[in-house]
Amino acid sequence: MLNDALLRRCLLGDKLAAMSRALVLNATFEPLGAVASRRALLLVLERKAEMLEATGRRFHAMAVSYPEPSVVRLSRYVHVPYQARVALNRRSIFARDGYKCQYCGAAAENIDHVVPRSRGGAHVWENVVAACKRCNSRKEDHLPHEVGLRLARMPTRPIGRAWILLAEVGARSEWLPYLGQPLTGHSATQLNIAVDVDSLAG
Numbered sequence: 001m002l003n004d005a006l007l008r009r010c011l012l013g014d015k016l017a018a019m020s021r022a023l024v025l026n027a028t029f030e031p032l033g034a035v036a037s038r039r040a041l042l043l044v045l046e047r048k049a050e051m052l053e054a055t056g057r058r059f060h061a062m063a064v065s066y067p068e069p070s071v072v073r074l075s076r077y078v079h080v081p082y083q084a085r086v087a088l089n090r091r092s093i094f095a096r097d098g099y100k101c102q103y104c105g106a107a108a109e110n111i112d113h114v115v116p117r118s119r120g121g122a123h124v125w126e127n128v129v130a131a132c133k134r135c136n137s138r139k140e141d142h143l144p145h146e147v148g149l150r151l152a153r154m155p156t157r158p159i160g161r162a163w164i165l166l167a168e169v170g171a172r173s174e175w176l177p178y179l180g181q182p183l184t185g186h187s188a189t190q191l192n193i194a195v196d197v198d199s200l201a202g
């Protein structure tokens with residue numbers, strides 16, 4: 001059996017290249033972020049996390065081998081600072097909506113208030129959607145149904161960080177059950193919000 005120090009050196013050594021990233025869930029199962037899978041394995045070996053899903057590949061260290069984690073859950077609850085939550089802005093709204101107009105599916109160019117601000121609509125996640133110029137100008141100060149527009153889905157506040165993760169690093173298929181509502185069409189360069197999981201889980 002390897003001692004901890006040796007194990008750590010083996011796992012962090014150059015010979016074991018980072019194979020991929022693992023999803024880290026809070027103790028409450030809320031997605032927190034993604035880390036290198038060998039970092040996730042260390043969390044498991046240090047009993048700071050439990051492995052929920054493996055990739056099917058293995059890390060080899062000396063005479064032993066370990067499954068490469070794909071999803072781990074922290075043993076202790078980590079408080080997520082309020083500042084780490086995602087701001088409501090053009091970039092984050094576009095990311096939530098997959099950079100598509102929520103009325104017609106064309107490329108998003110504007111932010112549309114479903115209930116127009118002139119009619120009392122608030123600037124909140126539940127009342128803003130990405131829209132193309134055409135739909136946005138067609139709508140103006142109307143409600144969608146008044147001008148024959150229909151939302152593809154009701155806008156909601158993104159829950160947890162699932163959608164940031166997807167935007168940043170993409171997702172393995174094993175992650176999807178833990179991420180809630182999966183979104184597509186994101187690009188890491190378009191949404192550059194860092195989630196510092198290493199500091200949270202350290």
Ligand SMILES: [Zn+2]
Nearest residue numbers: 101104132135
């Ligand atoms: Zn449109």
